Amino acid sequence: MIPELGNFALILAFCLSVLLGFIPMIGAARNNVLWMSLARPLTVGVFVFLSISLFVLGYSFVADDFSVQFVASHSNTMLPIYYKITAVWGGHEGSFLFWTWMLGGWMLAVCIFSKAMPDEFVARVLAIMGLICVGYTLFMLATSNPFDRVLPFPPADGADLNAALQDFAFIIHPPSLYMGYVGFSVVFAFAIAALISGRLDAAWARWCRPWANAAWAILTLGLSLGSWWAYYELGWGGWWAWDPVENPPLITWLLGAAMIHSLAATEKRGVFKSWTVLLAIMAFASSLLGTFITRSGLLTSVHAFATDPTRGVYILGFLALIIGGSLILYAVRAPQLKSEFGFGSFSREVFLLANNLILVVASAAILLGTLYPMVYQAMSGGDLISVGPPFFNTIFVPLMGILVVLMAIGPISRWKRTSFAHLRAQLGKVAIAAVSLGVVIPVLLTMDVPFGTIGTAVLALWVIFSMASDIKTKIANKSSVVSGLRSLPVSYWGMTLAHFGFVMTMAGACLTSIYSIERSVLLQAGQSAELGRYTFRFEGTRYVEGPNFIADEATIVVSRGGEFYKNLYPQKRLYVASGTPTSQMGIDGRFLRDLFTTLGDQRENGAWSMTVYVKPFVRWIWIGTIFIAFGGILAVTDKRYRQFKVKQSEKVARDNPGTTLAGEIV
Amino acid sequence: MIRRPQTLLLSLLLMTGLLFLVSPVQAQVDVYEFETTAQEQRFRQLSNEFRCPMCQNANLTSSPGGVAADLRREIYRMILEGQTDAEIEQFMLSRYGDFVLYRPRLTLQTVLLWFGPLLFLLLGAWVAWNIIRRSAENPASASGISASDTEDENNSGKDHAPAVVISSEERERLNRLLSDMPSAPTSDNTGR
Amino acid sequence: MKNFKLYIPVAVFAVLAVFMWQGLFLDTRTLPSVLIDRPLPEFELRSLEMGDRLLTTADLPDEPFILNIWGSYCLPCLQENPIFMSAKERGIIPIIGLNYKDRDDAARNWLDINGNPFDLNIIDDNGRYGIDLGVYGAPETFLVDANGVIRFKHIGVINYRIWEDEIMPAIAAIRAGGNS
Known part of the structure; x- marks a missing residue:
């Protein structure tokens, strides 16, 4: 009975989203205040019923209700309680409910934090999100209902949650990834509302920016957690595989980054308006594309959900309807979105344009590589090719290099027009210092000429020195350093931190690719292997039991220069319910390097095969992303987003669609 | 397809469409x-x-x-x-x-793959260059006059009379002043 | 439509959508064999039946035959065994087995229990010959013509429908081609 309650709540959520999708929208078109005012209550209703639905599914997991198909196939009585709850997003149906609930959460957030926006605008935004919610809930009800029952003969016990998912990261990675991903639907709704009303001005950009920043910052964390998880779970030290399922979130992230920068120009200077809108549509489209690829089995991936063509057809139909519709709307309305001001050919606008160019080209290249095998197969009549890391690295690394070069110049350049002399004054010494230190330090440290390292060091120092130089200039006329630093706006710190984090992530990725070493050995108890400056001595294995698995756990004594350093305990697990073997790494993570050990299997004479790795700087990749995300969140808290209250009359907005600041003051 | 005994269960689950595949x-x-x-x-x-x-x-x-x-x-x-x-x-x-x-491999069929990104870059740079050039060539832009539609090549934009009123510096000053006065009634106008 | 450039995004999206729709119905899991129309790779391997004598391509039939990759661990092989048994009983075509990555005793035992449709069983215990054939897991089925050229490959289990709709026509085509 209880699962039916969840199903019923889902149906109600669907019905309310239908109402939400149409009534406020029509209200806004006809200026019917009552109809518009229904947007907020309906949104709350949708969220409440989605919450009930999600809660019921969680309850079914906790109560081991194996008559529910989804529970039976993703849980087991032996599964620890925290995995039972999180198993809600351990498979297609439940994760989609969770995804939809996230959308409901963002809608509720828009409800709450939109007091400063005009009712007409809020009504439109919520209605558009309501329409997206209609698509999601209908998809669940029609093709993948998590409350489907196995009756009349429910299994006695469940098939267990996939062993690979039974990990702490599984508790936090999908929520953050989904939250970031779904957050882009808010910005999308803002963009569409702007297209419908023809109103896109500094105020719009100012409302939009915190949402774009928040979604993007959370997506950063979600991606980073996924990468970290892959690193320590998959057992070969990889942290990014360019898999077709990983690529769409990266595309969304890159387009989101482009959008954040373009929004800045739209807010401050009233330029790139229609481009910003197009980016918002594309970012949202890429998030839907990711859903489509993951859930339709379109492309062969390590971690796609099990496939079902009807689902794919449904999502593609939804994608075509919503993105195709938006792009047509864009084509029709974009001419109304005029830039307010021009800019010189050497200005911050130009550098932001260059930034957008690189980010969009990178996104397009990743999309090209991701979809190329499919197009190739369709065109060639069945021949298969693979496009993998060698391709993506070849394309991506140079583009990011250019981006990092620009990253130092953009923030220092001025809006509208910047003089070359100004840049030279600010960056001349920076360039000399970055190049000289970036060459000298790696050469001295390695007594070699490591080109990759030199390139990485020069680029990283180039950005970091330019930031320092910029801060120094900005606080030069303040009474003290502290008061100077305090006087800088929060959003400036947000940008600086995010840029710093990006450089750190890139530097970590480059350096760990260059300097990681590994060795596979066959060791008997007492034997040891050397790698780098470390000695790994294998002390033997012991049998350990977890809540739902059994394992062989090795003790590996690591010493450095003959002195004891640390014990590592990699495991080889067998999950009892599903009979799945997994490896658990033994990792020592430090700021400058990771030691990483993997237990293979037992061979003759009691010897075990194992791989040991030393991976310098690998942690920088994830630490950098924390800076990026923190910078993004920090920018959201800038006080100008809270101060900016607009209570204008809606009539003016409709009568003068696309009016500029200048036009209106006349 | 079931290939090896140890993956049997995994594959069975897969066939019934139930498994999240990692x-x-x-x-x-x-x-x-x-x-x-x-x-x-x-x-x-x-x-x-x-x-x-x-x-x-x-x-x-x-x-x-x-x-x-x-x-x-x-x-x-x-x-x-x-x-x-x-x-x-x-x-x-x-x-x-x-x-x-x-x-x-670089073949006739993968030329578009390998050189596609370069093509995107050149195409994008060309578009960006046009945007910049038009924005910079337009003498109005330098003095803070609203240029018509810098983002997209758009002939209709020329039909619109540029709305010339205040320079960007003035506008920025206005913005600054207004953001210091949160509930100022004039802030109605900044939004537009 | 005077701003036709603004329609470029929707046009690009439409093209992508068409490809994605097509992509939904493509089989990305079955590798087309690159060995079609190429001679069966040379080998020198033991057989299940003939003790230590090493078999080569010379021991294979001079007429078209089926080469089936199987193993005692392979469940779908069990499923397709009756089809091969009835083909053998009706004398449709010689069937050669390639016992892939299996143990000899397990393979013999399996044949004893389930019936042996194979005229000959080649042993590829370490999977080396399987690699030459581009095999990536049992069961896979090749059709080889009288000249020892691979003409057809099916990956995965063969059921009655596949047998009737794909294998039999392929055999007929090979025989027709061989006669002409």
């Missing part, structure tokens, strides 16, 4: 002795660049599949025999086809 969770450890570290590096490099023919999407290094282990063994053998990377690639290609190469 397949290779079991670390693959081969213990091969190499004569030089250069050989070992080549082994790792090659194992990373070939795709396992039977797995979902994984290179030979990370694949649990039986055939992946066999192929790693063959790569090892060929490296010890002194075969070049090109010969090893040819070995894989003549047996499993282009599918196993993660670095697609």
Whole structure:
């Protein structure tokens, strides 16, 4: 009975989203205040019923209700309680409910934090999100209902949650990834509302920016957690595989980054308006594309959900309807979105344009590589090719290099027009210092000429020195350093931190690719292997039991220069319910390097095969992303987003669609 | 398709459409002795660049599949025999086809793949250059006059009379003033 | 439509959508064999039946035959065994087995229990010959013509429908081609 309650709540959520999708929208078109005012209550209703639905599914997991198909196939009585709850997003149906609930959460957030926006605008935004919610809930009800029952003969016990998912990261990675991903639907709704009303001005950009920043910052964390998880779970030290399922979130992230920068120009200077809108549509489209690829089995991936063509057809139909519709709307309305001001050919606008160019080209290249095998197969009549890391690295690394070069110049350049002399004054010494230190330090440290390292060091120092130089200039006329630093706006710190984090992530990725070493050995108890400056001595294995698995756990004594350093305990697990073997790494993570050990299997004479790795700087990749995300969140808290209250009359907005600041003051 | 007994259950679940597929969770450890570290590096490099023919999407290094282990063994053998990377690639290609190469060969059919990104970059740079040029050439822009539609090539934009009133500096000053006065009634106008 | 450039995004999207729709119905899991129309690779392997004598391509039939990759661990092989048994009983075509990555005793035992449709069983215990054939897991089925050239390959289990709709026509085509 209880699962039916969840199903019923889902149906109600669907019905309310239908109402939400149409009534406020029509209200806004006809200026019917009552109809518009229904947007907020309906949104709350949708969220409440989605919450009930999600809660019921969680309850079914906790109560081991194996008559529910989804529970039976993703849980087991032996599964620890925290995995039972999180198993809600351990498979297609439940994760989609969770995804939809996230959308409901963002809608509720828009409800709450939109007091400063005009009712007409809020009504439109919520209605558009309501329409997206209609698509999601209908998809669940029609093709993948998590409350489907196995009756009349429910299994006695469940098939267990996939062993690979039974990990702490599984508790936090999908929520953050989904939250970031779904957050882009808010910005999308803002963009569409702007297209419908023809109103896109500094105020719009100012409302939009915190949402774009928040979604993007959370997506950063979600991606980073996924990468970290892959690193320590998959057992070969990889942290990014360019898999077709990983690529769409990266595309969304890159387009989101482009959008954040373009929004800045739209807010401050009233330029790139229609481009910003197009980016918002594309970012949202890429998030839907990711859903489509993951859930339709379109492309062969390590971690796609099990496939079902009807689902794919449904999502593609939804994608075509919503993105195709938006792009047509864009084509029709974009001419109304005029830039307010021009800019010189050497200005911050130009550098932001260059930034957008690189980010969009990178996104397009990743999309090209991701979809190329499919197009190739369709065109060639069945021949298969693979496009993998060698391709993506070849394309991506140079583009990011250019981006990092620009990253130092953009923030220092001025809006509208910047003089070359100004840049030279600010960056001349920076360039000399970055190049000289970036060459000298790696050469001295390695007594070699490591080109990759030199390139990485020069680029990283180039950005970091330019930031320092910029801060120094900005606080030069303040009474003290502290008061100077305090006087800088929060959003400036947000940008600086995010840029710093990006450089750190890139530097970590480059350096760990260059300097990681590994060795596979066959060791008997007492034997040891050397790698780098470390000695790994294998002390033997012991049998350990977890809540739902059994394992062989090795003790590996690591010493450095003959002195004891640390014990590592990699495991080889067998999950009892599903009979799945997994490896658990033994990792020592430090700021400058990771030691990483993997237990293979037992061979003759009691010897075990194992791989040991030393991976310098690998942690920088994830630490950098924390800076990026923190910078993004920090920018959201800038006080100008809270101060900016607009209570204008809606009539003016409709009568003068696309009016500029200048036009209106006349 | 059920290939090996240990993956039976996994595959059954897969067939019924129930499983979230994060397949290779079991670390693959081969213990091969190499004569030089250069050989070992080549082994790792090659194992990373070939795709396992039977797995979902994984290179030979990370694949649990039986055939992946066999192929790693063959790569090892060929490296010890002194075969070049090109010969090893040819070995894989003549047996499993282009599918196993993660670095697609440059052929007529993959030209668009390999040069597509460059094409995007040039195309994008050209568009950006046009935007910048039009914005800069427009004498109005320098004095803070609203240029009509700088983002998109748009003839209709020329029909609109530019709304000339205040310069960007004035506008920025206005913005600053207004943001210091949160509830100022004039803030109605900043939004527009 | 005077701002036709603004329609470029929707046009690009439409093209992508068409490809994705097509992509939904493509089989990305079955590798087309690159060995079609190429001679069966040379081998020198033991057989299940003939003790230590090593078999080569010379021991294979001079007429078209089926080469089936199987193993005692392979469940779908069990499923397709009756089809091969009835083909053998009706004398449709010689069937050669390639016992892939299996143990000899397990393979013999399996044949004893389930019936042996194979005229000959080649042993590829370490999977080396399987690699030459581009095999990536049992069961896979090849059709080889009288000249020892591979003409057809099916990956995965063969059921009655596949047998009737794909294998039999392929056999007929090979025989027709061989006569002409």
